[in-house]
Amino acid sequence: MIEQVYPRDFDTWLAAARAHGEPLVLDVREPWEWQTASVRADGFELMTLPMRAVPVRLHDLDRSRPIACLCHHGGRSMQVAAFLAHHGFEHVANIAGGIDAWAREKDPNLPRY
Template sequence: MITRVRPAQLAEWFATHPAAAQPLVLDVREPWELQTASVRAQGFELKAIPMGEIPARLAELPKDQPIACLCHHGMRSMNVAAFLEQHGFEQLANISGGIDAWSHEVDPQVPRY
């Protein structure tokens, strides 16, 4: 099941999914978007793989860690989370509102675009 979680609730969601390794935020935005605005990894691992590259790079993602998918507003990340679910990933969340909401709720230093 894919949980929808607001950026401000992310740490709480991670805490409900204890894992041996750190939880993962999977940023599925394009490289130019990462250059424009990015989150800082605090209490989680951060991995950037553009949405279009996910199928070819699926082996890079751990099935035993909770994964929260992030994009600009939450649509691409929801599609990626659904794809991961179809491929056996179980601990999934979509960060609703994406990095735009992150800027409002977690870190106003993150530029909006």
């Protein structure tokens, strides 16, 4: 089962994830979405990779590294998280509610779309 992390609880997840390596937030939205609104990498690395490109770039990701997947509302990121887990990634989470919830719960200055 994929762990669901709400943005309001992200810092707790981040602290626990560090026991397994440098955390990565994998933003699987489209480029126009990143330009509209993006999280600020603070205590984690941020990688932008559209969902459609994940299978081709799977070799660029470290299977042992903690990865939290992010999209607009949590649907695409959940699919990517399940795909990663299926391919042997050990510490995968989905940011529940996506960047929309991030804007509501964690960073009210972030534009919503």
